[in-house]
Amino acid sequence: MSAPHSSHSGSHNATPAKGFYGWMEARLPALSLFNKTLRDFPEPKNLSYLWNFGSLAGIVLVIMILSGIVLATQYTPHVDMAFDSVERIMRDVNYGWLIRYIHANGASFFFLVVFIHMFRGLYYGSYKKPRELLWILGVIIFLLMMATAFMGYVLPWGQMSFWGATVITNLFSAIPLVGEGIVQWLWGGFAVGNPTLNRFFALHYLFPFVIVGVVIFHIWALHVVGSNNPLGIDVREERDQIPFHPYYTFKDLFGLSVFLFFFALFVFYAPNYLGHPDNYIPADPLVTPAHIVPEWYFLPFYAMLRAITFDIGIPFTDIVFVEAKLGGVLVMFGAIGVLFILPWLDRSPVRSGRFRPLFKPCYWLFFVCCVFLGYVGAKPADATLLGLPLQWFGLLGIVYYFAYFLVLLPFVLPKLEKVPELPVSIADAYSEKSSGKQKAAKEQNPTEEGQAE
Amino acid sequence: MKPQIRMAGGYGFALVVVATLVVVATLAVAGTIRPATAAEGGKAPPKQDWSFNGALGTYDKAALQRGLQVYREVCSACHSLKRVAFRNLEALGYSPEQVKSLSAEYEITDGPNDEGDFFERVGLPSDRFPAPFANDNAARAANNGALPPDLSLITKARAGGADYLHALLTGYREAPAGHEVPDGLYYNEYYASQQLAMAPPLTEGQVEYADGTPSSVEQMSSDVTQFLAWAAEPELEARKQMGFKVLLFLFVLSVVMFFATRRVWSRVE
Numbered sequence: 001m002s003a004p005h006s007s008h009s010g011s012h013n014a015t016p017a018k019g020f021y022g023w024m025e026a027r028l029p030a031l032s033l034f035n036k037t038l039r040d041f042p043e044p045k046n047l048s049y050l051w052n053f054g055s056l057a058g059i060v061l062v063i064m065i066l067s068g069i070v071l072a073t074q075y076t077p078h079v080d081m082a083f084d085s086v087e088r089i090m091r092d093v094n095y096g097w098l099i100r101y102i103h104a105n106g107a108s109f110f111f112l113v114v115f116i117h118m119f120r121g122l123y124y125g126s127y128k129k130p131r132e133l134l135w136i137l138g139v140i141i142f143l144l145m146m147a148t149a150f151m152g153y154v155l156p157w158g159q160m161s162f163w164g165a166t167v168i169t170n171l172f173s174a175i176p177l178v179g180e181g182i183v184q185w186l187w188g189g190f191a192v193g194n195p196t197l198n199r200f201f202a203l204h205y206l207f208p209f210v211i212v213g214v215v216i217f218h219i220w221a222l223h224v225v226g227s228n229n230p231l232g233i234d235v236r237e238e239r240d241q242i243p244f245h246p247y248y249t250f251k252d253l254f255g256l257s258v259f260l261f262f263f264a265l266f267v268f269y270a271p272n273y274l275g276h277p278d279n280y281i282p283a284d285p286l287v288t289p290a291h292i293v294p295e296w297y298f299l300p301f302y303a304m305l306r307a308i309t310f311d312i313g314i315p316f317t318d319i320v321f322v323e324a325k326l327g328g329v330l331v332m333f334g335a336i337g338v339l340f341i342l343p344w345l346d347r348s349p350v351r352s353g354r355f356r357p358l359f360k361p362c363y364w365l366f367f368v369c370c371v372f373l374g375y376v377g378a379k380p381a382d383a384t385l386l387g388l389p390l391q392w393f394g395l396l397g398i399v400y401y402f403a404y405f406l407v408l409l410p411f412v413l414p415k416l417e418k419v420p421e422l423p424v425s426i427a428d429a430y431s432e433k434s435s436g437k438q439k440a441a442k443e444q445n446p447t448e449e450g451q452a453e
Numbered sequence: 454m455k456p457q458i459r460m461a462g463g464y465g466f467a468l469v470v471v472a473t474l475v476v477v478a479t480l481a482v483a484g485t486i487r488p489a490t491a492a493e494g495g496k497a498p499p500k501q502d503w504s505f506n507g508a509l510g511t512y513d514k515a516a517l518q519r520g521l522q523v524y525r526e527v528c529s530a531c532h533s534l535k536r537v538a539f540r541n542l543e544a545l546g547y548s549p550e551q552v553k554s555l556s557a558e559y560e561i562t563d564g565p566n567d568e569g570d571f572f573e574r575v576g577l578p579s580d581r582f583p584a585p586f587a588n589d590n591a592a593r594a595a596n597n598g599a600l601p602p603d604l605s606l607i608t609k610a611r612a613g614g615a616d617y618l619h620a621l622l623t624g625y626r627e628a629p630a631g632h633e634v635p636d637g638l639y640y641n642e643y644y645a646s647q648q649l650a651m652a653p654p655l656t657e658g659q660v661e662y663a664d665g666t667p668s669s670v671e672q673m674s675s676d677v678t679q680f681l682a683w684a685a686e687p688e689l690e691a692r693k694q695m696g697f698k699v700l701l702f703l704f705v706l707s708v709v710m711f712f713a714t715r716r717v718w719s720r721v722e
């Protein structure tokens with residue numbers, strides 16, 4: 001795990017240590033592992049605040065696990081009692097409302113943080129060699145998060161819990177031949193019922209620890225290849241880097257404070273804003289809600305699921321290759337599947353989008369497209385835009401989503417983009433930037449000490 | 454041979470992300486992209502200036518007490534309030550003795566006793582409000598097939614919350630010409646389908662308030678709405694007060710950490 005450039009690593013490793021540290025080191029080198037990962041780990045000195053979101057995601061994961069365990073001490077996974085037990089937590093358990101609102105809003109913020117983390121990676125080419133595996137582990141984490149959040153939302157057993165579970169598990173029935181069997185196997189019966197709720201609770205408790213496991217590998221991989229940076233160029237020399245502590249510990253703690261401020265804003269002042277009122281109605285298999293909508297972070301995927309409203313086959317015949325329902329499922333899983341092979345799809349030798357003039361507009365259009373798909377997912381299936389069915393625009397968004405990965409990145413952009421002259425040194429670029437800043441500050445404010453932010 | 458580097462790029466990215474979040478949040482607040490909700494179809498309820506709105510909002514205890522009276526004398530004929538215990542009413546400003554005598558006005562079915570029989574006994578503060586009907590089928594049978602929902606969570610279970618409830622209770626009108634309202638249904642423009650099975654529950658002067666407040670429909674509706682908002686979110690006051698302190702702390706912490714980080718980083722060339 002030792003990085004090639006580790007003169008910052010202090011002296012603990014060099015000379016045999018004494019005292020408790022030395023005693024531990026000789027038996028179990030856990031403290032030096034801690035030191036290497038959180039203290040001496042060399043990072044590029046030019047990371048922007050977008051590099052805060054990885055450690056932030058890790059902290060949110062811990063918050064989710066802790067609040068979740070506390071909730072589990074009072075929650076009852078039974079169809080007749082789940083809703084009541086949650087209300088008991090809200091009303092009769094000391095600070096139960098606080099724990100529950102932290103956990104419910106924490107899920108939303110977890111996705112927000114990870115979305116930013118992923119879009120950062122997409123922009124700066126952090127998925128490219130040598131970080132392919134690091135990226136793939138991230139996508140696995142993302143899949144696990146989606147499964148965990150979906151099952152968690154079922155647990156309070158409100159109307160959206162029940163109907164969301166029904167709609168999503170029914171998707172698997174689209175799989176030819178074995179679909180129906182799989183769905184019944186998932187349900188543990190012939191409909192979403194008590195066995196479904198029970199297993200969702202069991203798995204919802206399990207998956208976060210699986211995520212922890214994958215995160216450990218994710219960070220392990222990070223420590224082998226090192227962080228990317230906004231310039232996207234490799235670290236060349238020692239002065240390109242600074243040790244994690246104190247520089248990034250402080251920066252991360254500052255980021256954490258700001259994050260917690262916004263998180264608390266929701267937990268204390270708008271705890272149900274991101275939720276759906278229907279989930280405060282106990283589940284009723286006999287009453288279908290007017291509109292079944294998932295949580296906001298699933299909306300783009302929900303839009304994909306619903307966008308395919310036609311069977312795909314040979315026109316003017318009865319021959320159908322892919323039924324509409326299966327089409328939607330394939331599109332949705334394909335949208336995540338394509339992320340797995342992204343490192344080999346993007347063939348530009350340049351990592352950072354900053355130096356890719358044509359990539360930039362394509363990237364931002366992709367970003368807008370994802371947000372727009374979220375909008376489509378939030379609207380009823382028969383909504384219109386400019387007098388045309390919204391679904392058509394959704395289809396357009398999906399086409400661009402896949403075109404970005406399968407056409408633009410591998411074929412179009414590398415052909416059209418000239419390889420630019422990249423900066424050579426992170427250190428030079430950094431000092432140029434900070435001296436430029438100081439100069440600008442002096443010009444503006446000649447008498448002051450000349451520190452501007 | 455200096456490479457041209459546009460350093461602003463890093464901030465550009467952050468700016469776009471933040472701008473997107475702000476735009477999406479604003480649209481969401483403005484209601485344009487609020488996901489489809491149950492109340493869709495009904496008229497948007499006008500916003501009210503409730504005492505419990507705002508960063509340090511609190512419940513108006515006098516209004517809650519009047520609202521309790523409306524619930525007990527009117528709504529409780531049809532609607533249960535099963536998640537509220539009598540002991541919770543101390544939050545409305547009642548003393549433990551007052552709560553005790555109030556709960557004693559109710560008969561509670563308990564059991565089985567040592568002989569295996571169910572029996573009636575006087576209510577205790579630890580009991581919850583008893584339901585008006587033995588079960589949902591009995592409630593439906595008494596209400597033309599419609600089920601009066603439990604009211605403990607009603608302001609959280611409807612888009613628009615307290616505003617919606619108040620609008621609904623005061624929103625009964627003559628149906629516009631050409632709008633056929635089937636027998637047993639009543640026209641109300643705030644209800645999702647514009648017609649519901651609850652007859653207008655409030656009429657002028659229906660309740661004689663203990664504190665002498667004139668009982669207009671508007672007044673009773675406002676009071677019972679505030680009471681039910683409390684029933685749905687009894688933790689609201691504690692939550693907002695704690696939130697204020699937490700936010701203040703996190704704000705100061707953020708400022709301190711900002712300067713500390715800048716100080717640490719000033720060493721980096």
Ligand code: HEM
Nearest residue numbers: 051053054055057058118121126135138139141142227228
């Ligand atoms: C539980 C969720 C996750 C946690 C706790 C987590 C944690 C971290 C941490 C601590 C870092 C180093 C700091 C940083 O570069 O920001 C990192 C880097 C990275 N993560 Fe994640 N991550 C998570 C999810 C993801 C996902 C979903 C993806 C993408 C699919 C991803 C892709 C990456 C990549 C490519 C890097 C290296 C970035 C670079 O150095 O430029 N991560 N992650």
